[in-house]
Amino acid sequence: MKEDAKLRKVVLYDALKKAVLTLERRPGSDLDEVRLSEEFSLSRTPLREVLRQLAGEGYVELRENRGARISEMNHTSLRDFFLAAPMVYGAILRLAARNARSGQIADLKTVQETFKEALRKGSGTDRALANNRFHEITGEMADNIYLLPSFKRLLIDHARIGMTFYRPQDTQMVENLSAASEQHDAIITAIETGDEAAAEQLATDHWNLSRNQIEIFVMPSRLDIPLGSLSHKTHI
Amino acid sequence: MKEDAKLRKVVLYDALKKAVLTLERRPGSDLDEVRLSEEFSLSRTPLREVLRQLAGEGYVELRENRGARISEMNHTSLRDFFLAAPMVYGAILRLAARNARSGQIADLKTVQETFKEALRKGSGTDRALANNRFHEITGEMADNIYLLPSFKRLLIDHARIGMTFYRPQDTQMVENLSAASEQHDAIITAIETGDEAAAEQLATDHWNLSRNQIEIFVMPSRLDIPLGSLSHKTHI
């Protein structure tokens, strides 16, 4: 019972991150310090430090004297997302192909198996989290402290968007999912062979597929509705 | 005397940021919580929150049970820097040309005048800070939440590198400085006319100039020395 506090802090940090990524906590929703501190058996002091850190990483937003909120997502951020993602991700994958270490490649393969497994019989959450982890590893491979901040910020909303379209509604979405999985395989190959050009091109393809999926799903009439206000059930 | 605490918090935040950017506090140096809390008349609780936030933005690094440090700079980060900067900055300037608002353009012109003034009779610090502010504004113009994290991280080290080469030692460096100033002017024009291609190209030119300056200055023999361990005087 001595160093529990530090552990609980990590638990809180991980739990909040996951809750954001999976849309368990929806964009724009409030975070109550007292409730959180009770739920995670932490006093408000370390809790607030965690919130600050999460804010710095883009998971939550802090407002003066008015508590924290889960980061917003709206049609503006979607537009910004698809503008920034291909470029940053292209650079990350190119660097990943250049710098990846064998241990990391092994990790990537493992996660890809997990992702395929999730596609077969996992939940939307499982798929989104596995996909998120896949891309996180490519970020670690790239190992560029200046690109990582934006890349990580992109991954947050990539996961949240994924939580929507990883629950396939029709045959085309199912096809897109398996296409995404095949692209992951191709990405692994490109990284393994150090083929930077191929890796960069695959990034573009991968994000184009995502954008396609989004367009099927939410465009164009719903674009003015903040994603946070849509419950999951509305989508099904 | 009532809401002073909040003010002092902002003062601390700004002071630390500036101290990092100007190399007043050197990369890798320790931050003592008690000393800082005394210096800024804040208790350690809000102080630690500020440190967490600064860590999220890349100004400082936190280590478990071992306090905060100013973010490191070494030859690896320099390499990463010049790899990431042209791309991110190119995208930022392209978007700035696309989205800039007239008020922002006016601000940019004002800061550019300040920069020129600093070149004529200001200190190295003045120049680096004015240059930093110039680029910050282009970031605000671009207005893309996914690109900004990396851009801001780049600006930190851009300023710190600048603190070195904005103290010109020979005629070539002076020429480079005035070239940088002219590029700023060209950037303003490109943004004002909405010429995205020109803006993007200018970003490349601008960073190439910076890299050039660095190479004159620290390459290649000193590359293995962490920048933080070099005092200013050593350079002159």
Add this chain to the structure above:
DNA sequence: TATATTTTTATTGTGTACAATCATTATTAT
């Protein structure tokens, strides 16, 4: 003398009490 072990000191991390601020409801004045 060199190395391990212990004790001491300094620094970071957490819990709690209280102060300041915001949001809501109640009250008063027009």
Add this chain to the structure above:
DNA sequence: ATAATAATGATTGTACACAATAAAAATATA
């Protein structure tokens, strides 16, 4: 009845005391 104002309640922000940890010094042991 409506609008402005004041009291109330809920929530965030700060200070300080103490606990936990790491670093340094002192002691013991080979």
